[in-house]
Amino acid sequence: MYGERVAGSCCRAGACDTAFGPRFARRSLRRYEKNGLGRIERRMVSAATAAGVAGASVLEIGGGIGKLQAEVLLAGAESGEVVELVGAFEPYAEELARRKGIVDRTRFRVVDLLEAPGEVAEADVVLLNRVVCCSPDGIELTGVAAQLARRTLALSFPRDLAVVRVAVGIQNLAFRLLGRAFRVFVHSPHELVAAATVAGLRLEETGRRGLWEYAVLERAE
Numbered sequence: 001m002y003g004e005r006v007a008g009s010c011c012r013a014g015a016c017d018t019a020f021g022p023r024f025a026r027r028s029l030r031r032y033e034k035n036g037l038g039r040i041e042r043r044m045v046s047a048a049t050a051a052g053v054a055g056a057s058v059l060e061i062g063g064g065i066g067k068l069q070a071e072v073l074l075a076g077a078e079s080g081e082v083v084e085l086v087g088a089f090e091p092y093a094e095e096l097a098r099r100k101g102i103v104d105r106t107r108f109r110v111v112d113l114l115e116a117p118g119e120v121a122e123a124d125v126v127l128l129n130r131v132v133c134c135s136p137d138g139i140e141l142t143g144v145a146a147q148l149a150r151r152t153l154a155l156s157f158p159r160d161l162a163v164v165r166v167a168v169g170i171q172n173l174a175f176r177l178l179g180r181a182f183r184v185f186v187h188s189p190h191e192l193v194a195a196a197t198v199a200g201l202r203l204e205e206t207g208r209r210g211l212w213e214y215a216v217l218e219r220a221e
Contacts, residue, residue, distance in 0.1 A: 022088045025065060029092040032067045033099075040207065040214050041129060044154040045071045047205050047216040048125050051152075053077040059123035061113060061145055062131030066093045066106065072125055073102045080106035083113060083120055113144055122148045128155035130212070138187045139195050146199035149219065153196055156214040158186050164211050189213065 037045065049072060056077040060069035066082035066089075073080045080102070082093055087110045097103040111119050114137055126149040132138030138157070146153050158164050168184045175182055193203055193215055201217035208214070 020064070020086045020088060022091075025086075025089045025092045028067075028089075029065050029096055032065065032096070037067065037071065040156055040209050040212050041068060043207055044068065044127065044129065044156060044214050044216065045075070048072060048127070048152050048154045049075040049077075053125065056124035056151070057081075057121075058125040058127065059083065059120065059148060060127040060129070061141070062128065062134065064089045064093070065096050066108065067096065068127045068129050069106065070096060070100050070102060072127075073105055074100060077125065078105065081120075081123070082106065082108045083111045084108065085110065085112060114141060117144050117147075120148060122150050124151045125149070126153045128153070130156055132157050132187055132192060133185050134182075136183075136185055138185055139191050142192050143195035143199055146196035146201050146217070149199075149201065149217075151219050152216065153201055153218075154214065154216045155192065155196075156212055157189065157192060158184075159208060159211055159213050160186055160189055161211075167211070189215070193217070 045068060053072055054076045058069045058072045058077045058080045060066055060082050062084060063069055063082040064084065069080040069082060090108050093108045094103065097106050113120055126145050128142065128145050132142055132155065135141060142155060165186055168186055172183045196217045200220055202220045203215060204218045205216040206213065
């Protein structure tokens with residue numbers, strides 16, 4: 001289902017709209033079509049599907065064009081959903097779904113998950129790829145995502161290193177000089193994982209490459 005919007009008025013959405021417009025969305029689709037997933041993204045999908053996903057549901061929060069949930073659907077999951085703050089991604093997410101032959105098994109919705117968490121249903125696999133760094137509420141968002149994960153939560157985020165913080169500081173300065181409200185945030189990996197474990201998940205796998213790292217957590221039995 002495309003074109004559905006929930007909780008459309010949001011200060012977070014306004015900042016993201018300035019950074020992730022149609023041009024960015026179009027480039028994201030073309031880059032994925034040319035290069036596929038990045039190495040960390042491939043490892044996230046591999047870990048999330050390792051136990052099998054036949055009949056499973058998948059939710060990609062802040063998923064943009066929905067490339068990770070598309071890969072999980074192609075691995076055997078039954079249904080998928082992309083939840084975004086930015087509506088500009090929608091036509092490109094639909095285009096990707098059509099090209100992958102999964103348009104009848106996925107949908108895209110504009111929802112502010114922190115304002116309206118009850119509007120999003122639980123899923124077996126929940127994905128947060130380079131999303132928590134886009135908000136000062138990244139740790140809270142991780143906790144909400146963990147509560148929605150019936151089985152698996154996979155997330156990626158910037159490494160908490162001095163060089164990363166310097167680079168982010170320079171990037172944020174550039175945004176400010178350009179008059180943009182969007183900012184990038186480096187959150188403590190320990191606090192991100194802790195937000196998920198409080199919701200009943202346990203850490204199963206971590207990895208890193210370059211300036212990014214990922215964590216995969218499973219529902220404790």
